[in-house]
Structures are given as C-alpha cells and as structure tokens.
Amino acid sequence: MRITLKKVLVVEDDMAIQTLLKYNLEQAGYQVKTVADGKQGYELAKTKNYDFILLDIMLPQMDGLEITKSLRQDKVTTPILIITARDQEIDKIIGLELGADDYLTKPFSPREVIARLKAISRRLPQEESVPAVKTSTEVYEFPDFTIDLDQVKVLQNGQPVQLTPKEFELLAYFVKRPGRVLSREKLLNGIWGYDYVGQTRMIDMHVSHLREKIEPDPKKPRYIETLRGFGYRFNGDVDEDA
Numbered sequence: 001m002r003i004t005l006k007k008v009l010v011v012e013d014d015m016a017i018q019t020l021l022k023y024n025l026e027q028a029g030y031q032v033k034t035v036a037d038g039k040q041g042y043e044l045a046k047t048k049n050y051d052f053i054l055l056d057i058m059l060p061q062m063d064g065l066e067i068t069k070s071l072r073q074d075k076v077t078t079p080i081l082i083i084t085a086r087d088q089e090i091d092k093i094i095g096l097e098l099g100a101d102d103y104l105t106k107p108f109s110p111r112e113v114i115a116r117l118k119a120i121s122r123r124l125p126q127e128e129s130v131p132a133v134k135t136s137t138e139v140y141e142f143p144d145f146t147i148d149l150d151q152v153k154v155l156q157n158g159q160p161v162q163l164t165p166k167e168f169e170l171l172a173y174f175v176k177r178p179g180r181v182l183s184r185e186k187l188l189n190g191i192w193g194y195d196y197v198g199q200t201r202m203i204d205m206h207v208s209h210l211r212e213k214i215e216p217d218p219k220k221p222r223y224i225e226t227l228r229g230f231g232y233r234f235n236g237d238v239d240e241d242a
Contacts, residue, residue: 006121009050010034011041011067012083013059017106021054024110030117038062045071048078052117055100056083057091065094072099075162079120081113096205101166102192119192120165140175142223142236145214147175154214161213166191170206171214174224178236181227207232 008025012018013036022032033050035041038059045053045067053071057064064082071080082095082103092103102116138149146155149172154161163171169191174182184200207226211218225233 005029005031006051006117007031007033007049008052008054008117009041009044010054011038011045011059011064012036012054012056014056017056017083020110021113024114025117028114036060038064038067042067042070045078046074046076048076050078052120053078053080054083054104054113055080057085057095065091065098068095068100069098072164077162077164079165081116083108093201093205096202099164099209101164140236144216144222147171156214163210163213166206167210167213170203171210174232174234175236178234181230181233183231186231203232 006029008030010018010021010025010032012021012034015036018034018036022034025032033044035044036059039061041053041055041059042062044050055064055067059067068080068082071078079102080100082092082100083106084091084095084103085106092105095103101120104113104116140147140149144156145161147153148155152168154163154168154171170187173187173190184203187203188200207224208218211221211224215221215223223235225235227233
C-alpha cells in the first residue's frame with residue numbers, strides 16, 4: 001500500500017521555532033514547507049495543497065489573524081493551529097472566532113504539536129490504496145441538512161457545506177447524542193481529546209459557526225439549543241412544520 005505523507009505548512013518568522021518545528025515534524029513523518037512571511041504563507045495556504053497549517057500570529061506583511069479570516073472566507077477548510085505568545089490571550093480568542101481549529105502557546109514542545117496533528121488526523125477521511133468494501137453507513141438526515149459520517153460530508157439541498165474539521169466533529173458529536181444535555185466541559189473532552197480547563201468559550205465559538213452554516217435562522221436555532229447554565233442540546237427529532 002502506498003503511504004502518502006501528510007503535508008504541513010509552517011508560517012513562522014522566528015527562525016529558531018521554524019527550524020525546531022521542521023526538524024521534529026519531518027522526524028515524525030510529515031512533509032514540511034516553511035515560510036516566514038505572512039503574505040507568502042497565505043498564498044501557499046490558498047492552494048489547498050496542505051493537510052495542516054501552523055500559523056504564528058505576529059508575522060510580517062500579513063498577520064496570522066488576517067490570514068485565518070481570509071482563508072475561511074476563501075472556503076479553505078484546512079485545519080489551522082495558531083501559535084501565540086503566553087500573554088496574547090485575546091489573540092487566541094479572536095483566532096478561534098475567525099475559524100482557527102486550535103492554538104499553541106509559546107513555549108510548546110514538538111511532542112505536543114505532533115500529538116495535536118495526530119488527533120486531527122484520526123478524525124479526517126483516510127485515503128485507501130484499493131476500494132474498500134462498505135459494510136455500514138452513518139448518514140443522518142434532517143429537514144435542513146444531511147450529514148454522512150463515513151464520507152465526512154454535510155449537504156444542504158444537495159450542495160456541500162464547507163465545515164472545518166472541528167466543526168464537523170462537533171456536529172457529529174451532537175447528532176449521535178440527540179436530546180442529551182451536553183456540558184461545555186463534556187464537549188471539550190469528547191472532541192478535543194485533552195484537557196482544556198477554562199477554555200469553554202471555544203465551544204461557544206464553534207457552535208456559533210455551526211449555526212451559521214446549518215441553521216435556517218442562526219439567531220433562532222432549530223437544532224443546537226442553548227440551555228443556560230447547563231450547555232447545549234441537539235434536537236434531532238424536529239417537526240418539519242415547526
């Protein structure tokens with residue numbers, strides 16, 4: 001079976017960090033492209049030739065937040081991990097609001113970076129060298145959208161909905177647990193797979209993005225209901241005439 005190496009685009013102007021990331025990612029089996037200029041990084045990311053983007057916030061020519069916003073507007077759904085300094089809490093929040101999937105705080109260990117990329121990879125569709133025999137399907141149909149968990153696909157009126165990997169994981173987690181009250185902590189642990197103490201706002205951001213993409217009226221959500229003080233509940237058995 002032919003194995004295709006995952007491609008990582010590292011956009012980082014600190015040459016010591018750039019070198020550290022490139023060396024360790026290549027040792028872990030990734031193909032790595034590094035650039036130090038934000039505008040160049042944005043142009044490369046737009047090609048959709050990469051499986052992951054590691055993106056520093058402070059960059060020359062075009063900063064990481066602007067790049068994230070522009071890529072999501074361009075319908076580029078490649079997972080983005082933003083890199084911030086420890087005192088840039090507001091940048092983490094803004095980055096996630098703009099569509100980043102995760103963040104890394106300097107200083108970080110290469111092992112932590114690799115662990116997070118592997119966690120994302122486990123949830124992405126895998127390439128097959130030969131056609132696989134399909135033994136089961138996990139397709140959930142609702143009045144306003146359809147989600148196919150096997151094909152990692154969401155459709156509205158037959159047209160694909162562009163979700164980031166984390167948005168897809170969150171939606172999948174919801175539809176498999178209809179009617180259950182899910183706390184933000186439960187969602188964090190179930191989707192990110194590691195402890196994000198104090199980062200429950202991340203869930204609110206991703207829920208907001210999901211509502212914009214799947215709800216008929218995001219301001220009056222039909223599917224993802226907020227239960228103040230408790231979390232969220234997915235209403236899977238909705239009345240089509242509601």
